[in-house]
Each structure stands twice: as C-alpha cells, then as structure tokens.
Amino acid sequence: MAITQTALTADLAADALTMKVSSGTGFPTAGDSTPQRYLCRIDKEYFLAVTQPVSGVIKIAQRGYQGTVATAHDTLAKVSVSSNPADFADASPGNSVPLPPYLPAQQTIGEDRTFTSTEVAAWGNQPQDFVITKATAAAITLPAPSTAQDGLMVTFTSLTAAAHVITATNLINNGVTGSPHDTATLAAFAGSGCVFKAQGGLWNLVSSVVVTVASV
Numbered sequence: 001m002a003i004t005q006t007a008l009t010a011d012l013a014a015d016a017l018t019m020k021v022s023s024g025t026g027f028p029t030a031g032d033s034t035p036q037r038y039l040c041r042i043d044k045e046y047f048l049a050v051t052q053p054v055s056g057v058i059k060i061a062q063r064g065y066q067g068t069v070a071t072a073h074d075t076l077a078k079v080s081v082s083s084n085p086a087d088f089a090d091a092s093p094g095n096s097v098p099l100p101p102y103l104p105a106q107q108t109i110g111e112d113r114t115f116t117s118t119e120v121a122a123w124g125n126q127p128q129d130f131v132i133t134k135a136t137a138a139a140i141t142l143p144a145p146s147t148a149q150d151g152l153m154v155t156f157t158s159l160t161a162a163a164h165v166i167t168a169t170n171l172i173n174n175g176v177t178g179s180p181h182d183t184a185t186l187a188a189f190a191g192s193g194c195v196f197k198a199q200g201g202l203w204n205l206v207s208s209v210v211v212t213v214a215s216v
Contacts (some may be wrong), residue, residue, distance in 0.1 A: 032051065105127070113154065
C-alpha cells in the first residue's frame, strides 16, 4: 500500500491522542471501531493511528513511535500515513532515537507564529528547519538567540505563494549598510526562503532565495 498524505486542520499538542485531518483517506475506515495499526508521520515524529471514529478525526495509540520524539505540530502540517510500515524508509542504525545534535529538527508553520526566548533557548545549537504552509502571509516573530547559541542555523522555506514576513527587530544582519535590520520578507512564491546563523546575539542572513530585508 502506498503512502497517503493529508494535513492537520487543527494544532496537535505533544501529548494529544486525537488529531483532525482534512481527509481521512488512507487511515482506518471511518466508523470502524476495530483497532488497527497504521503508521503515521508528521515532520520527524512517527506515531500509530488506530481508529477513525468519524471522518477526519483520528485516534492515536502511541506518540513518539520508533524512538522519535513526540512534539507539538502546527495546523496545516503534512500528515503521511500507511497501513504498511515498510512504505516508510527505515531509520539508519543508531538514529531511531531523538535526533543527534547535528541533524536539523523539522517543524511546520501553518499559522502566525511568535517564538519566545524560552523556545529559542531550548533549541540549543541543534539546527532548526521550518516549512511554512500557511496560504496567506504568515507573520513570524523571532527573538534574539543567546551568545551561547553562536553557530545555530535556522532555515525557513515557503511552500505557498504568500509573502511571509519574519520579524526580528534590530537583529538581522545581511552584509548591507544599515544592519541590523528588522524584517525579512519572503517572495510570494513557493521555494523562497532563507537561512539565519546565530552569532553574537544576532541573526546573520547567510543564504536566501528571493528575500527582502528591511528596517521598519
């Protein structure tokens, strides 16, 4: 059986055992109360779906399956599912555990998002990879990293035709007169994006695809 893909229609908390999706196709048959074992993946978390009480509502038996980490997922995050676990690529030996620090943690942004200093500090020095799925322009606010996070790489990639705006007031260096700037606006095309590197409590723009940096 092939992998079927849909998307969350509501935020999914890290400990939630019920999720809502835009399509129940590929999951256990709606209304069948017999527990099944369907393997699902959102970002880099695997979990087991067991029933679909009503169309689009999925009951989960286990979060953080196969040694992955149970984490919160944003609305519009892509959900992959199959009744055959072999459809998913096996984790490499020794890596079916919480991500090693050199691998990026992936997360979907499907709505406006304001990161807190506590959230950013919790990233430590592990690279972060954010994909933006909001159909209209997402307003994303990024606070300063600590100097202990020098070298941290954070990537934002748009999957929609919207001009998403990343605001990091007086924190964005881009090698142009006037740095540090306040905003980085992604072009309204899927595939636009940028990579920031934390250095000295600021975000250095080290790579970008059609991104406009400005001071407010």
